[in-house]
Amino acid sequence: MKVQLLRALMSMLLLILAVGSSSVMAHSTPVASLDIREGRSGVLMLEWTYYSTNSDQPPTVQWPAHCQERYPRLDCGQRGLLGVLSMPQIGEQYSAAVVKVHPREGRMRTYTLTGSNRSLMLTADGKLPWRTIASAYIPLGVEHIMLGVDHLLFVLGLIVLVSSTPVLVKTITAFTVAHSITLAAATLGWVGVPEKPVNAAIALSIVILAVEVLRYRAGQRSLSAQWPWLIAFGFGLLHGFGFAGAMTEVGLDAQNLPLALLFFNLGVELGQLAFVFVVLGLYHAHRKLEAIPPAWTSTAGIYAMGGIASYWFIGRVLALVV
Template sequence: MKIIIKHLILFLAILKGCSVWAHEIRPAYLQITQLDEQNYQVLWKVPTMGDMVLKIYPEFDSGFKLSENGLAKPAIESVINNYLLTGNSELSGSSLTIVNLKKTMVDVLVSITYLNGENTTLMLHPKTPSAILPGKTSKWQVVQSYTILGVEHIWFGIDHLLFVLALIIITKGFKKIIKTITAFTLAHSITLSLAVLGYANLPGPPVEAVIALSIVFLAYEMVKLHHGKPSLTAQKPWLVAFSFGLLHGFGFAGALTEVGLPQSEIPLALAFFNIGVELGQIVFVIAVSAILYVLAFKKDWPLIAKKVPAYAIGTLAAFWTIERVIGFWS
C-alpha cells in the first residue's frame, strides 16, 4: 500500500510539473515610452512559473533613476510593474542590464518608443543580459527578435507539441503528414493574424482548456486506431488538423498579445513570429518522424507498448483540461 501511495504522489508531482510547462516559458517584457526630455514610463512584465515570480529586474545607467509608479499587478502567468525612469541624458546610447537573467531560461523583449515617434525593439538572453540601447530599430532587429520568439513559443509550448506529435503518430505516410501539418499551419496562421490585428477574439482561459481537450481527442483516436476501429483523424487528418488549428491560432495570439508588437512594424513582426513558429514546428516534425522511422524497424511491438504514447498523452492532456477548467473560477 505504501508503495502505491508513493507512486501516486510521484505521478501527481510529475503532472504538476508538466502543468507549469504546458505553456511555453514566456519572455519577460520591458516597455519604455518617453514622456518628455527627461522622463520615461516603464512597464516591466515578469513571467511567473506556478506561484513563483522570477527575481529579475532592469538596471539602467547610473545617470538614470528608476522609481516605482504604482503597485505591482498580477496578470495571466505574469506580474506587471510600473515605474518612472528619469535621466538628464539621452536613453539611446546608454546601457541596460537585466539583473539575474543569467540564472534563468527566460528571454527579455525590450520595446522603446521615443518622443519623436521612433521605435526600437531588441531581445536580451540569459547569455547576453546587457545591451546598448539603440535610437531606432532596424527591420532586421524586428525580424530576428520575433522569429526567435516564434521558435521559442512552439518549442516551449508542450501542449502544442503534443498535439502535433499525436497527429504525426496517427497519420501514415510522409506526404500525408506534410499535408496535415500544412493544414494545421494554414489554420493557426489565419486565426493568429485575425486575433492580433483585432478582427477576431476569444477569451484565453476557455481557448486553453479546449486546446488541452483537443489533445485528449487525438489520444482517443490513437487508441481507436490500435484496436482497428474507424478513426476520423486517420481518414481525414488534414480536416482535424485544420479545425483544431484554428483554435490553436488563438492560443498563439494570446502569447503574442501579452508580449506586444512594435507599433511601427506590426505586419513585419507578426509575419516573422509566425515564421518562427513554423520553423520550430518543422524541426520538431523532422525529429519525431526520424525517431518513428527508426522505431518502425521493430515490427513486433506488443499492443500494450503501442498504447503507451496514447495513454501518456491522453492522461497529461486530461489533467491540463481539468486544471484549466477549474482555473475559470480561481
C-alpha cells in the same frame, strides 16, 4: 513490421512526453516588461513588471552612456533617450524583455529584446531594421512551440495517426496554415478570444485526437483517419489563438507589427518542423537498428496522451470558475 515499429516508437514518445509534462498547465515564456515614461528636462520614470521562476530581480539594463539611472528615475539630459540600450542577462533568467517608451507627445513605442538580440538602437522615429525584428521574434517563436508541450502532443498525435508520408505532409501543412490564420487574425486585433477558455479547448482537442487514434487502431471507422488534414486544420485554428497569447505577452509596436508577426510565425514553424524531423529521425534510426519497443508502449502512450490532456482540461476549466 514497418507500421508496427512506427506505432510503437511514436506511442513510446507520446508516453515520455506526456508523463514528463504532467505538471504543465499552460506553456509560458518568462518575460520582463519595462515602462519608460518621458518627463521634463530629459528625466524619465521607470517601472518594471516581471516574473520568473529563475530570478526575483529584473534584468540589468545598460543605458546609453549619457544616461544615469537612480531607479525609478533615469536622467538622459537634453539628448534624451537615444542610443544603444542593452540587457546582457536576457536569455538567462528571462526569455525576453519588452521595453515600452511613452513619450510626452506621440504614441507609445514598443521594443523586444531576446537572448539572440540583447541590445537595440533607440532612435527618434522608433523604427527598427528588419534584421533586428527577425533576430528578436524568430527565437521567441521557436521557444514558444518548444515550451508548448500541449501543441507538441497534438502534432505527435497526428504523426501517430497518419502512416503515409504524403498524407502526413498534407496534414502538418493544414495544421500550419490554420494556426497561421488565427495567429494573424488575433494578433492584428481582428478577432478577440479569451486566453483561458482557449487553453482549455486546446487540451480538449488533444483528448479528442487521442480517442480518434484509439478508434482507428481498433479498426473502427474514423473521420480523422480518413481525412486527417481536416481535423488538423479545424483544431489548428484553435491552436493559433494559443500562439497569439504569446505575441500579446511580449508586446508589439504598431509600425513593426507585420514583420514581428511574420518572424514569430516563422519561428513557430521552424520549431514545429524541427520536432517533426527529430521524431521521424528517431523512427528511421530505430528501423535501421531493428529495435522495437515493448508492445505495451503502443497503447500506453496514447492513453497517457489522453489522460494528461484530460488533466490539463479539467485544471484549466476549474481555473475559469475559481
